[in-house]
Amino acid sequence: MQQALSVARDAARAADRVAMHYFRGRLEVETKADESPVTIADREAESAIRDIIGRHFPDHAIDGxxxxxxxxSRCLWLIDPIDGTRxxxxxxxxxSVQIALMVDDxxxxxxxxxxAFAETAWAVSGGGAWINDRRARVRPVNELSRADISFGNLRSLAGDARWAWAGQIVAEAARCRGYGDFYGYHRLAEGAQDAVIESDVNIxxxxxxxxxxxxxGGVLTDLEGRPPGLDTRSVLAASPELHQQLLSSCHAISG
Structure with missing residues (x-):
């Protein structure tokens, strides 16, 4: 795992350099089949990541x-070279640049x-989480009225009963924000945010x-309470106590 982590961090640094070269420059934007945007920066950053991983782990599978x-392979690398292209x-x-390793699912x-924030977070199973050189720990919160919530894309929630649940959270939480993409998760991991709720994501x-x-020290599932997997489309992430409370209220409202 330490070798995999070292390779992933090298690959992320290479992708960072590519992305920052193009960031805030003039870019031609294309639209993919799923209506999401893509640029040369996305493609070159992913190529840089694949090249580094492929040299060190030629027998591993890669999904980008x-x-x-x-x-x-039983070892699958999961890559989003620029998560947050918009x-x-x-x-x-x-x-951000997102690189993960999945072994046996x-x-x-x-x-x-x-x-752009000069910030890198990383973790290996059993080794804790780190943001730059700081150990990251979620903040223990068990009351929604004391919690700061970060919402991501909620489009698919707007058409079903969970929209009422989202509204209830907004009404009861201490504070709600909509940072989007990586930012809320980093803040959750270091105890500066208490939950992240998103729909319309992929693994x-x-x-x-x-x-x-x-x-x-947090818990991350989908909105049904299932652990993250290749088919994940939504996220509920929080400290263990708050996660259980939010999940229970979601199920109570949505039936």
Missing amino acids: EEFGRAGS SFIRGLPFW ELVMGVSSAP LDIAALAVIVREA
Whole structure:
């Protein structure tokens, strides 16, 4: 795992350099089949990551946002070279490089690098979570009225009963924010935020962040309470006590 972590951090640094070269420059933006934007920065950053991982672990499989899945192995690397491309395009710093390793369907290592913030978070199973050189720990909170909540994209919640649940959280929480992408997860891991709620995600967006939150003492599942996997489409992340409270209230409202 330590070798994998070292390789992932080298790969993230290489992708950081590519992305920062293009950040806030003039970019041609294309639209993919799923209507999401993509730029040369996304593709070159992913190529840099794949090159480094491939040199060190040629037998591992890789699944990336821009070039898809290659190889078949019990060891699968999950890559989003620029998670938050819309922010990247608009010159906002809320984007990051996401690299995770899954072994036998379990997420075991994650690196989340946000070069525009000069911030990198990483974690390995059983080794704790770190942000730059600081040990990261979630804040123990068991009352929603004392909690700061970060919402991500909630589009799919707006059309079902969980929208009422989201409204209840807004009404009862101490504070709600909508930072988006990596930022809320990093703040949750270090105890500066108390929960992150998102829908309309995929595993490449949150794989590394799931390991980081877990190793910081938090719990990350989807909104049904299932652990993160290749089919994950939503996120509920919080300290253990608050996570259980939020999950129970979600189920109570949505039936």
